[in-house]
Amino acid sequence: MIRLSKSFIGEDEKSSVLEVLDKGYLGMGEEVKKFEDELSNFFNRQVVCVANGTAAIQLSLQASNIGMGDEVIVPSLTYLATFQAISATGATPIPAEINKKTLCLDFSKLSEYLSERTKAIIPVHYAGDPSGIDEIYKFSSKNNLQVIEDAAHAFGSIINGRKVGSFGDISCFSFDGIKNITSGEGGCIVSDKSEVINRIKNLRLLGVDGESSLREINRRKWNFDVTEQGWRFHMSNIMAAIGRAQLKKFSNMASVRQRLAKYYDRLLKDFGKVDLFCRNYDEIVPHIYVLKIKSSNRDYVRKEMLERGVETGIHYQPNHQLSLYKNNLISKLNTTEMVSENILTLPLHPDLTEIEIDYIVGELIDILNSEPI
Numbered sequence: 001m002i003r004l005s006k007s008f009i010g011e012d013e014k015s016s017v018l019e020v021l022d023k024g025y026l027g028m029g030e031e032v033k034k035f036e037d038e039l040s041n042f043f044n045r046q047v048v049c050v051a052n053g054t055a056a057i058q059l060s061l062q063a064s065n066i067g068m069g070d071e072v073i074v075p076s077l078t079y080l081a082t083f084q085a086i087s088a089t090g091a092t093p094i095p096a097e098i099n100k101k102t103l104c105l106d107f108s109k110l111s112e113y114l115s116e117r118t119k120a121i122i123p124v125h126y127a128g129d130p131s132g133i134d135e136i137y138k139f140s141s142k143n144n145l146q147v148i149e150d151a152a153h154a155f156g157s158i159i160n161g162r163k164v165g166s167f168g169d170i171s172c173f174s175f176d177g178i179k180n181i182t183s184g185e186g187g188c189i190v191s192d193k194s195e196v197i198n199r200i201k202n203l204r205l206l207g208v209d210g211e212s213s214l215r216e217i218n219r220r221k222w223n224f225d226v227t228e229q230g231w232r233f234h235m236s237n238i239m240a241a242i243g244r245a246q247l248k249k250f251s252n253m254a255s256v257r258q259r260l261a262k263y264y265d266r267l268l269k270d271f272g273k274v275d276l277f278c279r280n281y282d283e284i285v286p287h288i289y290v291l292k293i294k295s296s297n298r299d300y301v302r303k304e305m306l307e308r309g310v311e312t313g314i315h316y317q318p319n320h321q322l323s324l325y326k327n328n329l330i331s332k333l334n335t336t337e338m339v340s341e342n343i344l345t346l347p348l349h350p351d352l353t354e355i356e357i358d359y360i361v362g363e364l365i366d367i368l369n370s371e372p373i
């Protein structure tokens with residue numbers, strides 16, 4: 001079976017975890033601090049690590065004073081996590097349209113969603129592509145909105161010579177097992193706003209003021225005060241050990257992802273029954289490889305692929321179609337609805353080979369050419 005996605009784990013991750021286990025300090029301690037310092041060098045900005053990417057978004061919102069009664073504009077075509085992170089704060093996610101060429105937020109439509117209550121925009125760098133981010137920042141500064149980038153797919157991606165996370169307001173990354181880089185589970189917030197970073201350092205440890213800086217030297221606070229609702233959203237030393245080993249080999253893993261996505265493009269560009277997104281993989285580090293298929297029956301195609309040993313995915317089912325969020329819709333999302341019917345995600349991870357891609361593409365072409373109408 002060729003898996004859709006997969007963690008890329010070697011001896012380095014295993015020995016790093018064993019070292020932490022041997023030290024007997026598994027929770028949040030100096031290993032997390034070291035990972036944060038290394039990430040801080042990577043982005044040239046302040047970094048705080050948390051339990052997962054969803055928590056990173058939720059805490060970024062809370063630290064930006066966004067909650068009950070506020071509205072946040074977010075593309076409907078994203079992982080449920082982006083929506084849940086917003087509603088967890090009490091704020092209302094407002095589902096927005098995507099650009100059909102990039103599947104990223106359609107910045108030309110942003111004013112349609114504005115109200116008195118709008119406080120923030122959460123663009124999603126779909127498949128690692130930060131397209132449109134400069135226009136989104138322009139719109140947000142004109143309308144006095146906060147931008148929190150959902151960069152869960154985009155670790156390592158570059159736009160106009162700048163790394164995602166190294167510019168802008170607040171960027172949130174995920175270190176989930178199948179993302180561009182993993183710490184098992186995990187995530188981080190990157191920003192140059194010290195008040196946001198410092199507040200999140202408290203919020204991730206139940207809101208205990210100053211607890212984070214003691215944990216960095218493997219100590220904890222016994223007398224404290226708490227002024228706001230916090231969470232158990234910190235990262236553990238075990239996770240940080242995996243993350244640090246991954247960060248060391250990141251540029252390798254990134255170039256494999258880029259090479260494989262380019263290879264898919266090359267094999268499929270002249271095949272009439274698919275539409276490609278043609279992203280610039282010299283800059284984008286792709287988390288997923290998505291295309292549109294011209295088929296009346298995607299379920300059939302996916303079932304056939306599976307029978308031939310290839311897992312496929314759908315990124316994503318639009319969030320405005322879910323019962324919890326369907327009443328949040330302000331204007332109809334035609335592109336999102338159309339696109340979401342035809343997109344298909346093919347396997348992509350650093351263990352995948354060109355030979356396997358030859359097979360995947362061969363089978364996809366065969367299935368689409370012989371599909372019963």
Ligand SMILES: *Cc1c(COP(=O)(O)O)cnc(C)c1O
Nearest residue numbers: 052053054079081082152174176
């Ligand atoms: C993975 C992901 C998240 C959430 O990250 P977790 O670490 O899984 O909580 C958020 N948004 C998008 C687009 C994602 O793919």
